[in-house]
Amino acid sequence: MKLDMRRLSIDWLIEIIHIGIERIVIVDRDGIIVYIDEAYCEFIGTTFDDAIGRPVQEIIENTRMHIVAKTGEKEIENLQPINGSVMIANRYPIFIDGKLVGAFGTVIFPDPDNLRHFKNKMNNLLEELNFYKNKAVNELTSKYSFDDLIGNSHTFKAAKALGEKVAGSDSSVLITGESGTGKELFAHAIHHSSARSSFPFVAINCASIPEVLFESELFGYEDGAFTGAKKGGKEGLFTVANKGTVFLDEIGDMPLSMQSKLLRALQEKEVQPVGGQKTIPIDLRIIAATNRDLTKMIEEGTFRQDLFYRLNVINIEIPPLRKRKDDIEAISNKLLQKLERKFYRKGTVLSPEVVTKLEEHKWPGNVRELENVLERAINVLDGTVILSEHLPLYIRDQKMKASEQESLNNNSSKHVSPLAVQPLKETLAQAEKKAMTHALKIADGDKLAAAKLLGIGKTSFYDKCKVYDIR
Ligand SMILES: Nc1ncnc2c1ncn2[C@@H]1O[C@H](COP(=O)(O)OP(=O)(O)O)[C@@H](O)[C@H]1O
Ligand SMILES: [Mg+2]
CATH class of the missing domain: 3.30.450.20 (PAS domain)
Structure with missing residues (x-):
């Protein structure tokens, strides 16, 4: 041979x-x-x-x-x-x-055939990476107080009053509400006005922690607990938060196996680091949040009832934005102030017509969606007055929604609406969104791959996704 x-x-x-x-x-x-x-x-x-x-x-x-x-x-x-x-x-x-x-x-x-096989591997790695990145920027203090919670509608004021009332107690709070309604903001505010405010506020997004890392992240690990473990072991988020507040966001996404361990830690008021024998006492207040229907999950057997009772001592339900239309203008103005700082702008206002349009919309993504719409408007805005033409088509004209969708999904030009003349920036923004949606479809939802197809960096792709509300 x-x-x-x-x-x-x-x-x-x-x-x-x-x-x-x-x-x-x-x-x-x-x-x-x-x-x-x-x-x-x-x-x-x-x-x-x-x-x-x-x-x-x-x-x-x-x-x-x-x-x-x-x-x-x-x-x-x-x-x-x-x-x-x-x-x-x-x-x-x-x-x-x-x-x-x-x-x-x-x-x-990786070629397309291999790709699928490696995609999972990559996604897991990226997920872990993201998780660590987020954690790195998460300072251990609460950033918002009740003054930052804007809204005068009856329902919102009631939720806020309840939050302020229970802030002083040490009971667990479960905040429920659709995505983007301000659950995290509420958790910050509660910690901020509690006796624990000079101790850490640790936010943990249960949906973003890979299942295998859960226990070690929350409870820490001892030296040599598993291959790749840091020498000297590592402190868990629960002990980092000692004497403060732990915010368990998206609690409905916590795997069942972890739910039992969490419950035990809350009941015993102590944690046992992975690979260790000793237990560490913890003194924590728990605020949990979810947009899922935990009662239904309990029926389906995906959420533990005993844990639910433990967390749901006080329930604050935040109503969706469409049920408090009166708040939309005030919240928009507050968000505009925030965006002005980000985009170095001054004196931006909403035209009355825009306020009406915003109040008519259903806001499935709630305040977060509103924030995206306003950020996008500031991006396409030349002057200081936000007009109807600066809003995305689906808000500007509900009837347009169908045809916009159609022309997005269907590359042919025969679906272009007769209202074709509009500010150039708007046309460009639409083209950009269309190209991105298309690339994402081709890339099977893989944002990294889509960014590559478009020849732009992934950071810029992620930023644009935010601006155009692409998920
Ligand atoms: N009442 C409010 N007033 C001002 N900003 C709000 C309000 N509610 C939500 N926001 C903003 O909307 C965004 C989404 O809020 P967040 O607390 O992350 O929602 P959730 O956790 O329910 O998904 C954040 O940028 C937050 O600052
Ligand atoms: Mg949230």
Whole structure:
């Protein structure tokens, strides 16, 4: 076999490497590049001559080739971000006559078939990443007080009054209401006016914590509890929040297995870090929130009844925006003040016509949707008065909704409405939204892939999704 292979000329070998879809790099024991194929060089923006003889870490982003050349342990199907794309990397040690001499690595772009397989893996990683990012920016203080809760409607004032009344007590509070109604804002305000306000406020989004990380995140872990665990162990969010308030957002998304552990911790007032024997006492006030129907979940067996009773000592229900239309103008003005700071604007006002339009809309996304609509309006606004034309079509004219949807879903131009003349910015915004929705459809809902299809960065894609309310 070996001899046959030697009859291949070097030209053949080079051509074979060239034909293959894997990009290839070979390093010696010290991680110095001894071979890298041309297409790889092109992809990472270097040249063959430049790369040869250099330490691989200096040439290839996030590489581990130098490590494999040292450890002799292969690494298969590793996800390696290069140039903003995620590549699948395989790294093999090279043994000649039983001696480790270097390493051979391939990277490949996941093709559509592979993609599905790797998508889950990537999504989980991204989810974890996001989770840690969010956590990093989450300062441990409450940022809002009851003064920040705008609204004079009867129902809203009642919810607010109840919140203010119970803030002083130590009882658990369950805040219910549709998404975007201000549940998190309420939780901040309650902590802010409570006796615990000088202690931490720790917000935990139960929907964003990967199930496998739940216990260690909430209760912490001891040194050596699992592979990859940080040396010295790690404190859990419950102990970080000690003496303060824990806000368990989207509690309805907490997995059942975790619900039992949470209940035990609340009952015993202590937590046991993963992999440890000792327990740590905790003194916490719990505020939970959800937009799901927990009573129904209890019937279906997906939420524990005993935990529900524990959390639902006081229930504050925040009414949806469509049931407090009187609040819309005041909230809009408050949101505009906030947006003006963000966009360096001054004196922005709503025209009376716009106020009427906003009051007519049903607001399935509640205040968050209103915030997005106003942010979008500020973006397309030249002067200071927000007019009807600065609103998205679906709010401007409910009847337009169907035809707008149709032209979004259907690329043909025959569906363009006769009301075609409108500010250029608006047309551009629509085109942008259309392109994004289309790309997302092609990419099967994968935002990262869609951003790539459109040739824009993922941050900018995420920002635009927010502006155009694309989910
Ligand atoms: N009554 C209100 N007054 C001012 N801003 C509000 C009000 N309710 C909600 N908001 C704003 O709307 C957005 C969504 O609120 P949030 O508390 O995150 O909603 P939820 O947790 O119910 O989904 C936030 O930016 C919040 O500041
Ligand atoms: Mg929320």
